[in-house]
Amino acid sequence: MSDILLDGTAEELRALAAAVPPVRARPDLAREVLDRARRQRRSRRLRRLALGVGGGVVVVSALAAATLLGRGDHFTVTQPSTAMESTVRVEERVVFDRTLRPERGDVVLARLTVGSEEFDSMLRVVALPGDTVGCPADQTGRCPEIVVNGVPVREDYLAGTVTESFPTTTVPAGRVFLLGDNRPVANDSRVVGPVELADVSGVAVRIRDGDGRSRPVPGAPTHDGPGDSDVVDPAGPVPPARATPA
Numbered sequence: 001m002s003d004i005l006l007d008g009t010a011e012e013l014r015a016l017a018a019a020v021p022p023v024r025a026r027p028d029l030a031r032e033v034l035d036r037a038r039r040q041r042r043s044r045r046l047r048r049l050a051l052g053v054g055g056g057v058v059v060v061s062a063l064a065a066a067t068l069l070g071r072g073d074h075f076t077v078t079q080p081s082t083a084m085e086s087t088v089r090v091e092e093r094v095v096f097d098r099t100l101r102p103e104r105g106d107v108v109l110a111r112l113t114v115g116s117e118e119f120d121s122m123l124r125v126v127a128l129p130g131d132t133v134g135c136p137a138d139q140t141g142r143c144p145e146i147v148v149n150g151v152p153v154r155e156d157y158l159a160g161t162v163t164e165s166f167p168t169t170t171v172p173a174g175r176v177f178l179l180g181d182n183r184p185v186a187n188d189s190r191v192v193g194p195v196e197l198a199d200v201s202g203v204a205v206r207i208r209d210g211d212g213r214s215r216p217v218p219g220a221p222t223h224d225g226p227g228d229s230d231v232v233d234p235a236g237p238v239p240p241a242r243a244t245p246a
Contacts, residue, residue, distance in 0.1 A: 072098075072230065072231035072232065072233060073097055073098050073099050073226070073230065073231075074095055074096065074097055074098070074205070074225075074226045074230060074231070074232040074233065075095070075096055075098065075202060075232065075233035076093050076094065076095050076096070076208075076232060076233060076234055076235040077093070077094050077096060077109055077120070077122070077235055077236075078091060078092070078093050078094075078235045079091065079092050079093075079094060079122055081121075081185075082182050082185055083121065083122065083123070083180040083181075083182055083185060083186040083187065083188075084107065084122050084123070084124070084180055084181045084182060084186075085181065085182045086159045086181070086182075087107065087124075087157050087181045087207075087217070087218050087219070088107070088122060088181075088207055089209075091210065092207055092208065092209055092210070093207070093208045093235050094107070094109075094122060094204050094206070094207050094208070095204070095205055095206040095207075095208065095225060095226065095232060096108075096109055096201070096202025096203060096204055096205065097202055097203050097204075097205050097223065097226075098201065098202050100202075100203035100205075100223060101197075101203075102125045102128075102176055102197070102200055102203055103125065103128075103203075103221050104125055104126065104127065104128060104148070104221075105124065105125065105126075105219050105220045105221055106124070106125045106203050106204065106217075106220050106221060107122055107123070107124050107125075107203070107204040107217050107220055108122070108123060108124075108125055108176075108178070108200045108201075108202065108203050108204065109121070109122055109200070109201050109202045109204075110123055110178060110195050110199050110200045110201070111195075111199040111200075111201065112187060112192050112195065112199075113192060114187060114191065114192060120201070121180075121187065121188075122180075122204070123178035123179060123180050123186065123188050123189075124178065124179055124180070124181055124219070124220075125176050125177070125178060126146060126148065126153070126177050126178070126179050127148050127171045127176065127177035127194075128171060128176055128177075129171055129172065129173045129174060129175060129176070129197075130170070130171060130173065131148055131149055131170070131171045131177070132147075132148070132149055132150070132168055132169070132170050132171075133146060133147070133148050133168065133169060133171060133177050134146070134147055134166060134167055134168025134169065135147065135163050135164070135165045135166045136165060136168070137165035141165070142162060142164070142165065143162075143163050143164060143165040143166075145163075146163060146179075147168070155219065156218075156219065157181060157218040157219035158181055158183070161181065161182055161183050161184070162183065162184070163179075163183045164183065164184075166190050169194075171194045172194055174196060174197055174198070175194035175195060175196050175197065176194060176195055176197060176200065177189045177194050177195075178194075178195050203223065204217045204220065205217070205223040205224065205225045205226075206225045206226075
């Protein structure tokens, strides 16, 4: 114990032990001894962690990074359904940025409600708050392209997918109009209506295939992906697919 107590506390303890008749100790002396012992042991453990085998900085950095999971700017989701094919294929991983505000053309992760069921879905932003959006039918009864604010939108990323016509609507404040790139099967704003911005949890910045190759999001605005030092939350369990049969 003498290596832990290096000041007057040690002298006080020795005087108490040798006193005849016994001397009354101050009430907080025992607690002070225990507190100092605990601080000394904690200090030794921290020194060993920081200096051991020359890897202390790496160990501490790894622990710090682990504590940031779920709090960083980026997270990864594995696509469970065909709703965004061929832009995002089943079981491809998509890296999202929590800090970006959605723009037209962005692919986002949004919380949808269909009946009594809630689920997350990857969909594309086709209209923003205040925009008008619709897909008017031509002479054949089909819609050749969606129209936003009176202007037809070219969607090369659809790869031949046909969009069935739907009526023109104005997107309310604080909401976005979302469509899947695989229009015949996607549950999107044609079913659930415009989605609240508060229910959008991230904007896609990269797509990664099964071999780990990374590519930008076709048809979306250019966004910077995570850097080498950025923490990216790994993909969790693959959620169940949600799609409306053709």
